[in-house]
Amino acid sequence: MIDMDEFDVAVIGAGVIGLAVADELSQKYGRILLVEKNPSFGQETSSRNSEVIHAGIYFPPDFLKTEFCVRGNTALYDLCRKRNIPHRPIGKMIIATDDEEVARLNTIKENAEKNGVCNLSWLDKKQIRSREPEIRAQEALLSPSTGIIDSHSLMRSFIANAQANGVTAAFRSECTAIRQRASGYEMTINQGEYRFLTNTVVNAAGLHADKIAQMTGIDIDRSGYRLRYCKGSYFWASPAPRLNHLIYPVPPGNMEFLGVHATLDMGGRVRFGPDIEYVDAVDYGVDEGRKDLFLQSVRKYLPGIAGESLLPDTSGIRPKLHGPGEANKDFIIKDEKENGYPGVINLIGIESPGLTSCVPIAKYISAMVAPYLE
Numbered sequence: 001m002i003d004m005d006e007f008d009v010a011v012i013g014a015g016v017i018g019l020a021v022a023d024e025l026s027q028k029y030g031r032i033l034l035v036e037k038n039p040s041f042g043q044e045t046s047s048r049n050s051e052v053i054h055a056g057i058y059f060p061p062d063f064l065k066t067e068f069c070v071r072g073n074t075a076l077y078d079l080c081r082k083r084n085i086p087h088r089p090i091g092k093m094i095i096a097t098d099d100e101e102v103a104r105l106n107t108i109k110e111n112a113e114k115n116g117v118c119n120l121s122w123l124d125k126k127q128i129r130s131r132e133p134e135i136r137a138q139e140a141l142l143s144p145s146t147g148i149i150d151s152h153s154l155m156r157s158f159i160a161n162a163q164a165n166g167v168t169a170a171f172r173s174e175c176t177a178i179r180q181r182a183s184g185y186e187m188t189i190n191q192g193e194y195r196f197l198t199n200t201v202v203n204a205a206g207l208h209a210d211k212i213a214q215m216t217g218i219d220i221d222r223s224g225y226r227l228r229y230c231k232g233s234y235f236w237a238s239p240a241p242r243l244n245h246l247i248y249p250v251p252p253g254n255m256e257f258l259g260v261h262a263t264l265d266m267g268g269r270v271r272f273g274p275d276i277e278y279v280d281a282v283d284y285g286v287d288e289g290r291k292d293l294f295l296q297s298v299r300k301y302l303p304g305i306a307g308e309s310l311l312p313d314t315s316g317i318r319p320k321l322h323g324p325g326e327a328n329k330d331f332i333i334k335d336e337k338e339n340g341y342p343g344v345i346n347l348i349g350i351e352s353p354g355l356t357s358c359v360p361i362a363k364y365i366s367a368m369v370a371p372y373l374e
């Protein structure tokens with residue numbers, strides 16, 4: 001039999017989640033291999049998002065999304081300060097433009113408080129105008145702990161730290177098969193170009209995480225792991241309106257998405273988005289024809305925005321566990337020992353607030369792999 005390299009952990013995917021996991025595990029364990037199909041890290045969803053550090057306002061208190069987002073908010077600001085990662089806690093306004101939206105904002109505030117986010121405050125028309133002269137709103141909730149981050153610097157910091165601690169990162173390395181062995185798993189890269197053995201597998205493959213789960217032998221339909229692609233396009237504004245905060249509308253009741261919001265990035269650019277469009281395939285092109293829908297949404301709170309100032313920008317694709325119009329589902333993070341695959345840890349449906357949640361998710365995974373490695 002051919003000798004194969006052996007690892008303790010194979011992390012699949014160098015997005016923000018796989019990178020945070022590799023960094024966290026490298027502080028305790030050796031023999032970690034990170035495999036990524038692209039030529040570099042962070043080329044998919046992790047570099048195609050709003051780069052917002054969320055506070056944990058919207059989801060139900062018993063969701064992992066809530067627990068990780070609330071803890072992730074504090075953890076990410078701490079990490080940014082410790083590692084000099086560019087970020088700005090600029091705060092966010094969720095704005096109501098009529099009585100019905102004010103009522104929904106009340107419910108949102110109550111939910112936030114159940115989640116432990118107790119620092120939201122009401123702003124009346126005058127207070128809104130003094131902070132944001134271009135915004136039209138009846139009332140608003142101010143979330144002071146929402147902010148923005150340079151997600152590329154965050155990911156660069158994770159990989160630099162992981163590699164300094166001995167993690168091997170293999171790019172242009174697509175996991176194409178996983179076979180259970182008497183002990184651990186045999187993984188195939190690029191259809192047989194390389195094979196290795198590993199005790200545990202952390203599946204952080206983002207949009208393709210369901211396919212990786214299927215490779216191990218899991219029935220992804222019975223487990224409810226099959227992902228749907230939900231595109232979110234952005235338009236940017238030139239000239240940019242003068243905004244000092246992130247501006248969010250009141251989201252739809254089923255929390256399908258947060259509504260077309262205005263974000264600022266670390267370079268001061270104002271972007272609007274993401275909208276919501278279920279698609280069959282990964283295609284990041286932005287359809288200029290969607291501009292009228294964007295204008296309709298944005299003009300509700302920013303009436304002065306000129307049509308010609310909106311230009312197509314990037315898009316990202318959410319790995320959703322639910323279909324159009326259905327209520328939002330929670331992250332799935334699971335050791336598959338009950339399904340007969342001990343040490344295979346699947347992360348499925350890691351959509352927003354995955355970026356905010358990356359540090360506590362990484363610690364959670366570290367606790368999950370510990371019994372196999374200690």
Ligand SMILES: Cc1cc2nc3c(=O)[nH]c(=O)nc-3n(C[C@H](O)[C@H](O)[C@H](O)COP(=O)(O)OP(=O)(O)OC[C@H]3O[C@@H](n4cnc5c(N)ncnc54)[C@H](O)[C@@H]3O)c2cc1C
Pocket residue numbers: 012013014015016017018019035036037038041042043044045046047048049050051052053054173174175176204205206207208209212231232274315316317318319350351352353354355356357
């Ligand atoms: C439009 C949009 C806006 C968002 N805004 C925010 C926000 O403001 N704040 C926030 O907290 N979150 C936000 N999110 C969510 C956040 O971006 C994601 O939760 C996060 O980036 C997910 O990271 P990931 O590492 O799981 O996935 P990814 O970044 O997709 O990484 C997965 C990696 O796995 C690799 N891979 C896949 N298959 C294989 C294979 N077979 N072999 C090897 N490698 C493989 C891929 O190439 C990829 O690099 C947003 C998401 C979207 C789509």
